[in-house]
Amino acid sequence: MSRPNIRDAKCVLVIGATAGIGRALALAIHDLPSKPTVIVAGRRQERLDELTKTSDRIVGIRVDVTMDRAALKDFAESVVSQYPNLDAVLFSSGVQHVFKLDQPEHMNWNLFESELTTNYTSVVALINFFLPHLMELASTGHPTFLIPITSSLSVVPGQWVPYYSASKAALHSLCLSLVVQLKNTNVIVMEILPPLVESELHDHQGNRERLSKIWMPLDEFAKAAMEGLCRGDAEIPVGYCVSKWERHEKGKLEEMCKGPSSR
C-alpha cells in the first residue's frame, strides 16, 4: 500500500508561490491528475494575478509572513474558513542574506531579524495556526500535509550566509520533531531539501550570472521534488543534497523514532 502523498491532496496552500521553487511546485501540484485547488500566496499581487489567470483551480491570497503573530493567526483562520477542505500547506517563502561575521561593526540587525522571521519563526507560527484544522481533518481519515522547504545548507552550512543556514537548520530540526510527534495523527510531514536551484533568491546578491552556470534548472528540480512528494517521503533531498543527506542525516529520524531511552 502506498504512503499518503501529495496525490491525495484536494486543496493545497503554497506560501511563497510568486517566484522560483514555490511557483514551480504550485503549478506542478495543480497539474496532478487529482486536480487539486491550489491557493497561491505571497506579497506581490501582480504575480498572484498572473498565476490565477491561468486556471479556475488557482486562487490567490496576498500575505506577508513577516506580519505579527496575531495577523498570521487571522490569515490562517481566514484561509481555513474560506477553504474548509484545505489539506496541505507548503512553505516556500524565504529570503537569503550574506553576512560577514568578521565585521561585527557592520551587523544589520533588521536584515537578520527579517531573515529569521521569514525563514523560521513565521513557519513555526503558521504550522501552529494551521495544525488544529489539519489535525481535525486528518482525524476523519483524510490525510493532511505539512510541506516545509529547508535547504542543503541546513545540512552543511554555507558560511557566507550564516544566519540563513542557521534558520534552515532550525527548520530542518523542527521538521524531524514534527514527523515524530505527529506520527499517530495522519498529518504527514514532507520536508523538501533543495540544492542550489534556479530562482530569484540570490538576485539581490548580484551573482545571478555566476550561479546560473551551476544551479539546478527549476523544471528538473520540480520534477525530482514532485517524485518525492508523490512517494510521501518524510525527507526529500534533491540533486547534490542527496549525498549530503546520506552522509550527515540518514538514520537520524529512525533514531528519534526509537525514543530518548535508546540514545
Ligand SMILES: NC(=O)c1ccc[n+]([C@@H]2O[C@H](COP(=O)([O-])OP(=O)(O)OC[C@H]3O[C@@H](n4cnc5c(N)ncnc54)[C@H](OP(=O)(O)O)[C@@H]3O)[C@@H](O)[C@H]2O)c1
Ligand atoms: N533557490 C535555491 O537555491 C534554494 C536552495 C535551497 C532552499 N531554497 C528555499 O526554497 C524556498 C523558495 O526560494 P526560491 O529559491 O524559490 O526563492 P525566490 O525565487 O526568491 O522565491 C521566494 C518566494 O518567497 C516569497 N517571500 C519572500 N518573503 C516573503 C514574505 N515576507 N511574505 C510572503 N512571501 C515571501 C516570495 O514572494 P513575494 O516576494 O511575492 O512575497 C517568493 O514567492 C525558500 O525557502 C528558500 O530558502 C532555495
